[in-house]
Amino acid sequence: MAPREPLVSRGAATHRTLALRLLRASAILVAGLAVAMWLFGDTWRHHFPAAENANATxxxxxxxxxxxxxxVLWREAIQAFEREHPRVRVRQEFVVGGQALYHGKLSRQAxxxxxxxxxxxxxxPFNDLADQLADVGGVLNAVPNPDGRSEEISELDVLGVEAFRVDGVQRALPVCGGPLLIYVNLACFDRATRFLGSVVPQPHEDWTIDEFLTIASQATIRDARLEGGAQFGFWHPRWVYYxxxxxxxxxxxxDAQGWALEGGEAxxxxxxxxxxxxxHRVCPGDAELPQVWQDVAFLTGRVAMCVNGPWFERFIEGGVTGDIGRFDVLPIPRGPGGRWTRVTWDGAALNPSTTGARRRAAEAFLRHLLSGPVQDRLAAQGLAMPARRASLDAYVTGPRAAQRARFVEALAYSRLQPRFPRFQEVDQLLNRSLDRYLNEADDRSAREFLADLRAEPLIRACFETGGGS
Structure with a gap:
């Protein structure tokens, strides 16, 4: 009889099972710790600074x-600041994407x-946070730059400074921004000219609203035989871009003093x-370009013109090639009330609860953001226009210098968007109301629409009772 294989004892099997379970538990624990470090790393570093920060004041x-x-821009600015201030550490908190998510987070943090x-x-959104921000009116004059010259507020864009002044108190200082102009995709006009067999005129710098409408109509071709598909003359903007x-x-x-959207001009x-x-149907409806937003429509040549700011230039340079990459930037067309445009600014604000050494470091960092080197770097990248007027020369450079110069020229006829109570709520109401007004089933006249808008409870609360609740 062949010898029998030795049997594994029940105890040994149990030990093996326990070992496997411990191995799995260890793997889960390691994975869990990795995820926790990823999710809560910023919180940990906030309460337990890293060893390299041990000498920081x-x-x-x-x-x-x-x-x-x-x-990357702000990371480099932080690194330069920390080299100049070796006993200060700046922790970068970056919210990816649009400003809505970011300002929602700020509201919750406030x-x-x-x-x-x-x-x-x-x-x-600044207006909704303004009363919770520190007065920064004296920050720039507090400490001279290394060259011995104080960084005066007067060196910043005048409207940029005004944008963040509330009841005489400077609640933030402008860092970057810019006005709105008309972006023109020149390839759309070339394509329309070839298709029609006659020249479709391009916009010019001193055009009027009537000329704008004529040009947008001629650039609109709904014929599917057009190379690349149907195209439209203009992208229909939201109210702030209109x-x-x-x-x-x-x-x-x-503004906060009263509602003004009424009368013949309105x-x-x-x-x-x-x-x-x-x-006129020069703008695409939702069914004509479904699930396509303005930037994509312009970049793909489906829309010939759109309203946008200097920040859009970098999207164009990174997103289009060949003929479709040929674009121009032109002023807003003149109307019966002249030529105007909207300028917007991003400002830097301080937490009023920050005190002592941290307050001094925060003020120094704010001055750093508005210094020549940082503003020049921001300008050269073309992400936006610098608030520091001396840095505008660094902005008007490179292959797009002519287009960038038009943004600088537009500062002379720019206005700030209205500042009124509960801005975010009013913004959403205006967009919803205009969407209904644009619906094909809505047969109201402009006068009737404006009367209905004026009667909205939110409008009455904000502009008749000083802000409502």
């Missing part, structure tokens, strides 16, 4: 939003009394806004 938090290029020490804020047209008609929205401006989409 202060650690401050700096928050901003944007894309990867903005992240409610929790946990605002960053220094943070960027856009001019529109403000330049509204002002050029001589109309206004209003009716004419809103009639054009409606007719661009529903009567």
């Amino acid at each position: 202060a650690e401050i938090r700096f928050a901003h939003f944007g894309g990867y290029e903005e992240y 409610s929790a009394a946990d605002l960053p020490d220094v943070f960027l804020v856009q001019a529109g 403000l330049p047209f509204l002002w050029s008609f001589g109309a206004d929205v209003g 009716e004419s401006a809103l009639t054009l806004y409606h007719d661009l989409l529903r009567v």
